[in-house]
Amino acid sequence: xxxxxxxxxxxxxxxxxxxxxxxxxxxxxxxxxxxxxxxxxxxxxxxxxxxxxxxxxxxxxxxxxxxxxxxxxxxxxxxxxxxxxxxxxxxxxxxxxxxxxxxxxxxxxxxxxxxxxxxxxxxxxxxxxxxxxxxxxxxxxxxxxxxxxxxxxxxxxxxxxxxxxxxxxxxxxxxxxxxxxxxxxxxxxxxxxxxxxxxxxxxxxxxxxxxxxxxxxxxxxxxxxxxxxxxxxxxxxxxxxxxxxxxxxxxxxxxxxxxxxxxxxxxxxxxxxxxxxxxxxxxxxxxxxxxxxxxxxxxxxxxxxxxxxxxxxxxxxxxxxxxxxxxxxxxx
Amino acid sequence: xxxxxxxxxxxxxxxxxxxxxxxxxxxxxxxxxxxxxxxxxxxxxxxxxxxxxxxxxxxxxxxxxxxxxxxxxxxxxxxxxxxxxxxxxxxxxxxxxxxxxxxxxxxxxxxxxxxxxxxxxxxxxxxxxxxxxxxxxxxxxxxxxxxxxxxxxxxxxxxxxxxxxxxxxxxxxxxxxxxxxxxxxxxxxxxxxxxxxxxxxxxxxxxxxxxxxxxxxxxxxxxxxxxxxxxxxxxxxxxxxxxxxxxxxxxxxxxxxxxxxxxxxxxxxxxxxxxxxxxxxxxxxxxx
Amino acid sequence: xxxxxxxxxxxxxxxxxxxxxxxxxxxxxxxxxxxxxxxxxxxxxxxxxxxxxxxxxxxxxxxxxxxxxxxxxxxxxxxxxxxxxxxxxxxxxxxxxxxxxxxxxxxxxxxxxxxxxxxxxxxxxxxxxxxxxxxxxxxxxxxxxxxxxxxxxxxxxxxxxxxxxxxxxxxxxxxxxxxxxxxxxxxxxxxxxxxxxxxxxxxxxxxxxxxxxxxxxxxxxxxxxxxxxxxxxxxxxxxxxxxxxxxxxxxxxxxxxxxxxxxxxxxxxxxxxxxx
Numbered sequence: 001x002x003x004x005x006x007x008x009x010x011x012x013x014x015x016x017x018x019x020x021x022x023x024x025x026x027x028x029x030x031x032x033x034x035x036x037x038x039x040x041x042x043x044x045x046x047x048x049x050x051x052x053x054x055x056x057x058x059x060x061x062x063x064x065x066x067x068x069x070x071x072x073x074x075x076x077x078x079x080x081x082x083x084x085x086x087x088x089x090x091x092x093x094x095x096x097x098x099x100x101x102x103x104x105x106x107x108x109x110x111x112x113x114x115x116x117x118x119x120x121x122x123x124x125x126x127x128x129x130x131x132x133x134x135x136x137x138x139x140x141x142x143x144x145x146x147x148x149x150x151x152x153x154x155x156x157x158x159x160x161x162x163x164x165x166x167x168x169x170x171x172x173x174x175x176x177x178x179x180x181x182x183x184x185x186x187x188x189x190x191x192x193x194x195x196x197x198x199x200x201x202x203x204x205x206x207x208x209x210x211x212x213x214x215x216x217x218x219x220x221x222x223x224x225x226x227x228x229x230x231x232x233x234x235x236x237x238x239x240x241x242x243x244x245x246x247x248x249x250x251x252x253x254x255x256x257x258x259x260x261x262x263x264x265x266x267x268x269x270x271x272x273x274x275x276x277x278x279x280x281x282x283x284x285x286x287x288x289x290x291x292x293x294x295x296x297x298x299x300x301x302x303x304x305x306x307x308x309x310x311x312x313x314x315x316x317x318x319x320x321x322x323x324x325x326x327x328x329x330x331x332x
Numbered sequence: 333x334x335x336x337x338x339x340x341x342x343x344x345x346x347x348x349x350x351x352x353x354x355x356x357x358x359x360x361x362x363x364x365x366x367x368x369x370x371x372x373x374x375x376x377x378x379x380x381x382x383x384x385x386x387x388x389x390x391x392x393x394x395x396x397x398x399x400x401x402x403x404x405x406x407x408x409x410x411x412x413x414x415x416x417x418x419x420x421x422x423x424x425x426x427x428x429x430x431x432x433x434x435x436x437x438x439x440x441x442x443x444x445x446x447x448x449x450x451x452x453x454x455x456x457x458x459x460x461x462x463x464x465x466x467x468x469x470x471x472x473x474x475x476x477x478x479x480x481x482x483x484x485x486x487x488x489x490x491x492x493x494x495x496x497x498x499x500x501x502x503x504x505x506x507x508x509x510x511x512x513x514x515x516x517x518x519x520x521x522x523x524x525x526x527x528x529x530x531x532x533x534x535x536x537x538x539x540x541x542x543x544x545x546x547x548x549x550x551x552x553x554x555x556x557x558x559x560x561x562x563x564x565x566x567x568x569x570x571x572x573x574x575x576x577x578x579x580x581x582x583x584x585x586x587x588x589x590x591x592x593x594x595x596x597x598x599x600x601x602x603x604x605x606x607x608x609x610x611x612x613x614x615x616x617x618x619x620x
Numbered sequence: 621x622x623x624x625x626x627x628x629x630x631x632x633x634x635x636x637x638x639x640x641x642x643x644x645x646x647x648x649x650x651x652x653x654x655x656x657x658x659x660x661x662x663x664x665x666x667x668x669x670x671x672x673x674x675x676x677x678x679x680x681x682x683x684x685x686x687x688x689x690x691x692x693x694x695x696x697x698x699x700x701x702x703x704x705x706x707x708x709x710x711x712x713x714x715x716x717x718x719x720x721x722x723x724x725x726x727x728x729x730x731x732x733x734x735x736x737x738x739x740x741x742x743x744x745x746x747x748x749x750x751x752x753x754x755x756x757x758x759x760x761x762x763x764x765x766x767x768x769x770x771x772x773x774x775x776x777x778x779x780x781x782x783x784x785x786x787x788x789x790x791x792x793x794x795x796x797x798x799x800x801x802x803x804x805x806x807x808x809x810x811x812x813x814x815x816x817x818x819x820x821x822x823x824x825x826x827x828x829x830x831x832x833x834x835x836x837x838x839x840x841x842x843x844x845x846x847x848x849x850x851x852x853x854x855x856x857x858x859x860x861x862x863x864x865x866x867x868x869x870x871x872x873x874x875x876x877x878x879x880x881x882x883x884x885x886x887x888x889x890x891x892x893x894x895x896x
Contacts, residue, residue, distance in 0.1 A: 052792050054335045069819065073336060073798040085793035089811040098807070099797035340800050345712030349776055352709065356769045359734050360743035360750070367745065393756065422640065430634040438883060439641035442648055445875045447830035449850045450868045454651050458861055464663040466650070473666075499644070504887060533634035553736045558831035560847070564854050576741045584837075589745050596742030607737045611730050 002063065002153035002186030003028045004049060009058035011044055018044050019210040021058060026154075026188065026203075033179050034190045035197040036207035036233070036302065042190045043158055045207070047190065051075050063153060073102070078147035079156040082163065084139045086131035092118075092142050094125040094294040099150045108150075118147040120179075137168045144179070154186035161196065173199060194234050198222070206230050226328035231256050237286060239323070241296050246270060246317075252324035252332055259286070261281050261321035269314030273297060275307050361600070367593035387594035396578055401486070408555045410491040411498060412548055416534065418495075419502030419547065420540065426503070427510045437507075441500040448497065449498040452564035455493045461520060486570035494561055498554075502547045509543035510536070549610055556603055576600050648872075655679070655865035662861035678866035686849060687872055695845035695874075697760050698835070699828035703821055706775045709768075711817075712790065714779035715805060719788055732773040740770075740833050751838060758840045767828045775824055782816025783809070819888040826875055826886075846871040848895035874893065 004026040009132045026032050034042040047053045049060060051072035059068045065077050070122040078099070087095050093114060100110040121141040131139055133293035147155055158174070161169045170221070177200055181185050191197055197204050198218045203238045206221065206229075212213040214221060214230045231239050239256045247255045263267060263269070273289035276296075280303065287299040287307065298314060307313060324332040364522040368387050391397060426437065443451065459466050460481035466477035481489045513536065521531050556575055566572045568581060579599060583592030622829070638766045642649075653669070654662050661672045682688060717725050747766070748757070756762030786809065832847045839848055850871045853864050879886055 050796060052335065052795065061866065071335075072792075072795045073800070077796065079796040081789045081793055083787060083789050085787065085789040087790065087794075087808055087812070089814075098794070098799075102800075102803060106881040150797075221721075339722070342716035342874040346716040346728070348709050349713035349732070349772060352769060352849060353732055353735050360746035361738075363746035363749070364743055396775070425633070425637055428633040428637070429630050429651065431630070432635050432638065434883070436637045436641040437887070438880065439645040440709050441887070442645050442876065445826060445879050446648060447847055447850065447875075448832045449836075449847050449854075450651075450871050451647070453850060453854060453864060454647055454868055458654065459647065459670075464861070466667060472745075496644070496647070497843065517842050517856050530715060535723075547734075552861065555732070556737060559741070559831065560836070560851075563836070564851065570827075576739050579739075579741045580709060580744070583741070583745050591784070592745065593668075593742075596739065596744075599742045603737045603739050607734045611734065 004154060004186065004188075004299070005061045006049070007059050007061075009045075009048060009060060010056050011041075011053065012056045017056075017210065019048070022210075022212050024212065024215070026186060029184050029186055030131055031144065031177075031189065031200060031202045032205060033197040033201035034177045034188065034205045034211075035194055035206055036192065039148045040207040041210040042192075044287065046079075046158055046188060047134060050077055050079050061312055076148050076150075076153045077156055078152035078154075079158065079196075080140075080143045080147050080160045082159040084131070084143040084160075086139055086142055086146075088131055088235065091128050091130055092123060092134070092145075095131065095142055096145045096149055099146060099270045104159065108143070113149045114145075115196070117149050120148075120182075121145050136164050137172060140164065141175075144176070146177070148183065150295055152185070154188060157187065157189040159191055160189075161191070162193075176200065198234065202329055204234075206233060208233075224331070225323065226331055228254070228325050228331075229254065231325075231331070237298050237300065241298075241325075242295070244293070247324075250322065250324055252326040254321040254325045255317075256325065257317040259298045259322060261298045261318045262297070263316045263318065264299060265314045265316070266303050269316040271297060271315045273313060274312055275309060275311045275313055280305055287313075289315065364593045364596045364600075367589050369599050370590050372590040372593070373588055383574065383590055387590045388597070391582075391591055391594045392596065396573060399571065399596075400573050400575045402576040403572060404556070404576070404602075406487060407491055407494065407558065407572075407574060408552060410487075411555055412551060413495045414495040415498045415502040415551065416506075416544060416547060418499055418545075419506045422499070422503045423506035424511045424536075426507050437504075443496050444498075445498040446497070448558070448560035449496075451497055452493060452561045455496075456565045460489055465567055482566050483570050484567055485571045490561060490565060490572050493565070494555065494558060497561075498551055500541055501551070505543050505547050506540060509540050513539050552606060552610060556606065575602065648876075651865045651868050653865075654861055655869045657661045657862050657865075659860055659862045662865070678862045679870070682863055682867045682870065686852065686867075688849070688867075691844060691846045691849035692870075692874070694760060694843055695829055695840075695847075696845075698763045698845055699825050701760070701764040702771060703775075704825045705764065705768045706772050707779075707817065707821060708826060710772060710775040710779050711805070711810070713776050714783050715809060717776070717780050717788075718783035729777065731774060733778055736770065736773050744837060747787060747834075748838070757838060758843045760843045761847075763835060763838055763843055766834050767831055770831070770834070771824050771827055774827070775820055778820040778823070779813070779816065782813050782820070785816075786812050815885065815888065818882070819885045822878070822882055822886050826879075829875055 004024065006024040006026075008021045008023065009019065010017065010021040031122055034045060035131065036042050048055055049066070049294040051070060051074075055068060059066060061067060062075060062077070087098065090098065096117060097110055097112045100113065114127070115124070121144060123138070123141055126134060126138060126142075131142065131256070143160070148196060160176075161172055164172060169226060173196060176187075176189075176214065189196075189200060190301065201218055203215065204221055205215050208229050214226045218234075221230060221234045225234060234257055237259045239258050240262075241254050241256050243254045244308055247253060271291060273291045274290040276290050278288070283303045285301045285303055285305050285307075287301060287305075289297045289299060291297060326332050334473075355394070369383055369385075371383040371386070373380065383439055393410070422440065426433065426440070430436070436447070462468050462478045462480045465478075467481065473477045479485060517535060518531060526534070534567055559576060559580070562568055562574060562577050568574075568577045573581075578597060579592050579595040582588050582595055586592075655672045655678055656676070657668070657672050658677070659673060661668055751757040751762055756838075757767075790802055790812070791808060794804045799807065816868060829845075832848070832851075835845050835847045836851060839845070850867055853867050
């Protein structure tokens with residue numbers, strides 16, 4: 001079991017309010033991702049749930065029981081830190097054993113769990129090594145192993161992949177998703193990388209300056225962002241925002257159109273521009289097009305499109321894919 | 333940042349150290365302050381009543397007061413200058429590639445392990461003795477008249493002995509700092525055509541600023557209260573009577589506790605002036 | 621910033637550094653050598669360096685006359701006791717300062733250091749009186765407490781700087797893993813800080829061993845450590861160089877030997893944790 005409810009939770013450091021009162025419901029077994037730019041309060045929110053920081057006001061309940069003032073140890077949650085936070089003076093086995101030892105678990109039972117976790121995480125051959133002798137990915141797995149042996153009611157991940165190189169990150173992402181499917185335990189995952197958020201989450205919580213901008217499934221956020229911030233933050237490459245005649249024509253202060261929803265033509269279209277840099281990825285081509293008024297439009301075209309630097313092209317947004325925003329940035 | 337729980341635990345765990353040091357500071361300080369206003373002569377009847385500011389005016393009016401303040405500052409300042417300058421040179425030298433670096437390092441830091449009473453005695457008798465000392469022999473060897481170090485050049489001698497004791501410390505701290513200097517930075521400067529002097533002046537010295545601050549702070553703490561070196565060598569004669577030593581004589585040798593206590597209060601004030609001055613600099617440098 | 625250089629340059633460096641090293645070390649070397657000479661050879665003109673009749677006589681004379689072992693034991697007890705006691709009090713305080721810093725942490729730390737600047741002589745008589753009242757004069761316990769107090773600020777400071785190098789996330793991980801504060805300090809912080817704690821222990825042992833104001837002024841016969849043992853050679857026995865050297869060697873040998881074996885920790889400790 002691992003449902004977590006935050007009600008009117010807020011946090012201030014001195015006079016600075018990092019998190020204004022917010023409500024959030026996390027259901028049992030869900031994979032929830034907190035995403036937002038750095039400084040948006042996502043890590044603080046996670047630490048509030050973990051019990052590593054005090055709430056300034058509000059309440060947190062875990063599985064229906066009030067946990068607002070419970071110490072981290074008593075909450076039954078496990079956490080994987082950005083730096084992995086392994087105990088450098090203990091072997092891998094002792095690292096994984098540590099939470100069990102603290103819980104006073106019988107050593108035979110503990111060993112059974114450690115071996116099972118090691119098998120799942122491919123750590124069996126490394127149990128007697130020190131963290132210092134492991135690669136980044138292996139350390140990450142030890143940190144996860146230390147978390148899973150406790151059979152916590154929920155896992156908390158604080159940007160766990162940001163210290164890994166790109167290829168390993170993709171691998172670990174899959175492994176964590178796999179783990180979630182196997183264990184079916186609630187996971188709360190903090191990241192600033194919207195790709196991680198989109199690929200892993202059941203439910204994404206977009207945070208900005210401490211406020212929850214939107215909560216929803218990845219596709220909901222992609223297809224119907226509630227405001228300009230979410231629209232711009234979710235999706236890669238970023239959504240294009242256009243003001244002026246094109247927006248007025250559609251009764252909006254500004255409109256947004258994703259690069260993949262623009263049709264390119266060499267003869268005619270709504271916008272006319274000059275091709276700047278074009279990035280050929282093989283499957284796709286990303287075009288950075290300069291408009292006459294100085295603006296830029298990014299376009300995602302098919303991989304076989306042949307355009308040259310300085311060439312003039314025309315672009316038209318797909319009408320049904322256009323997002324319209326009012327002067328406050330809210331979706332109309 | 334932390335939770336309320338850990339904050340109260342922190343306060344509780346800091347309490348013993350804070351309370352002990354507070355007591356260690358306040359109790360004797362209050363007593364010293366009290367004695368300084370009393371006519372207190374343990375050998376001639378003990379506490380003979382209120383003395384007002386008598387002790388203070390007498391202590392400051394005595395002919396030994398200002399010379400003792402001067403002696404204190406000269407010793408502290410002299411040792412600081414010598415150890416920092418030589419320390420930087422030695423640190424730069426020891427940082428160069430060489431054979432047996434570890435052994436040299438041990439040789440250089442060894443004087444720090446010698447207790448002050450021993451080093452004072454050894455220097456006084458075996459090196460600075462005008463008849464049988466090694467220096468006297470060297471002087472005679474070159475046809476010069478042996479110097480009576482501890483009477484003719486008493487200040488220089490004491491500064492030399494104390495510098496010998498503290499040079500290892502300065503060298504080691506500065507060496508550690510030099511070793512942490514980014515070699516690419518120096519190479520870039522060399523590529524830019526900077527001479528050794530300008531590299532030293534614009535790159536190395538600023539990098540050492542923090543280490544020098546630490547050296548000055550910690551040495552000052554210890555040097556303000558040097559005692560054994562003077563006790564063993566000159567016994568405060570020949571102009572080497574520091575403020576500390578003067579007070580020591582008033583309290584223990586003349587058994588005038590009231591007068592000595594007033595001197596103690598002056599010494600505490602002097603120490604505080606130095607402390608405030610130092611803490612300003614250090615406080616700034618420690619943030620970095 | 622060490623860099624590759626030619627062997628010639630390296631040889632030159634080596635020669636200069638070794639010469640300076642030997643000059644700095646010379647007084648110690650000379651003392652040790654002299655301790656094996658006869659009194660006549662000790663003051664012979666010209667001085668003899670290595671080629672003399674080595675003798676152990678001075679050591680037995682010194683031991684006979686002043687009962688070296690008793691002084692040694694006092695030194696070990698006082699220096700060791702004050703260091704261990706100081707560590708027990710300082711570890712929790714340094715934990716608080718390093719991991720739960722508040723706006724006042726730095727002020728408290730600087731205040732602690734500033735208590736070390738109080739001139740000892742200014743409070744000598746009050747302490748002397750208190751010691752008489754409490755029956756602590758010329759006792760090992762009394763001296764242990766005083767040395768613990770004067771070194772406590774340094775111990776706290778050093779531990780604080782070492783602890784600060786330990787990432788707070790690891791302690792938080794321990795908390796998440798269900799460790800109580802006691803277990804967090806016992807199983808995670810302390811083992812991780814072992815090198816730092818060892819350096820602190822060694823350096824403060826040496827500082828206490830060499831402390832020569834309180835040890836000279838608060839002891840008479842019973843509790844006097846090696847600093848007092850050697851001070852008794854100040855005069856006129858100081859003129860007997862060989863015996864003075866033997867006594868000096870006996871007083872500094874334990875620390876020199878200890879320093880030799882724990883070089884790495886000592887070098888680290890000597891920087892007071894302040895410079896990396």
